[in-house]
Amino acid sequence: MMLTIQPMTPDCARTLLAWRYPPPYDLYNHTVAAADLDEEIAFFCDPEHHYYALQTEDGHCVGFACAGEEARVPGGDYSLVALDVGLGLAPEWTGRGLGAALLQSVLHFLAGGYPAPRDRVTIAAFNRRAQRAAERCGFAPAGRFSAAGGMEYLVYIRERSEEGA
Numbered sequence: 187m188m189l190t191i192q193p194m195t196p197d198c199a200r201t202l203l204a205w206r207y208p209p210p211y212d213l214y215n216h217t218v219a220a221a222d223l224d225e226e227i228a229f230f231c232d233p234e235h236h237y238y239a240l241q242t243e244d245g246h247c248v249g250f251a252c253a254g255e256e257a258r259v260p261g262g263d264y265s266l267v268a269l270d271v272g273l274g275l276a277p278e279w280t281g282r283g284l285g286a287a288l289l290q291s292v293l294h295f296l297a298g299g300y301p302a303p304r305d306r307v308t309i310a311a312f313n314r315r316a317q318r319a320a321e322r323c324g325f326a327p328a329g330r331f332s333a334a335g336g337m338e339y340l341v342y343i344r345e346r347s348e349e350g351a
């Protein structure tokens with residue numbers, strides 16, 4: 187199945203804001219008041235925030251990626267030069283064994299536009315599913331921290347190859 191990656195669109199932003207993950211993944215739910223919806227969609231579509239839409243060929247939004255500041259969790263040590271990468275799939279697309287291949291595609295796409303010596307992902311400590319997907323793409327744990335509120339996070343790093351993959 188072919189997926190495209192392109193700058194975030196209003197339709198995809200609206201779609202992903204409505205996704206609801208079952209526990210324990212519900213921390214990834216976006217809760218936005220109806221009055222703030224347009225503002226939130228505009229935030230996701232602002233190129234300065236580096237959000238991307240993953241869509242099927244017929245334009246169905248099945249995931250998103252982000253790069254840079256938006257892929258960080260406040261409280262982490264981000265002093266090492268790296269591109270921070272975030273990935274989220276629609277709830278019905280999770281758990282189907284697609285994570286590593288999609289993350290690899292996203293990393294390849296972002297490497298073209300964001301030069302950096304390495305990539306970095308920050309993943310909740312409980313989230314073995316996301317960690318496994320990252321490990322399959324060559325990421326290794328490089329740190330751990332407690333965010334405000336007490337949630338534990340792991341920071342994973344992957345050095346880019348000379349080819350920039």
Ligand SMILES: CC(C)(COP(=O)(O)OP(=O)(O)OC[C@H]1O[C@@H](n2cnc3c(N)ncnc32)[C@H](O)[C@@H]1OP(=O)(O)O)[C@@H](O)C(=O)NCCC(=O)NCCS
Binds near residue numbers: 281284286322
């Ligand atoms: C993180 C995410 C991209 C992973 O993609 P995915 O397609 O759901 O993951 P997969 O089905 O490929 O599973 C990845 C691995 O985790 C394993 N796994 C699945 N559920 C698991 C669980 N509850 N505990 C431990 N491992 C689990 C799978 O067996 C697989 O391991 P393997 O490669 O050794 O076979 C996707 O789940 C997602 O977007 N979730 C949204 C919320 C989220 O977790 N965001 C993380 C932001 S960093």
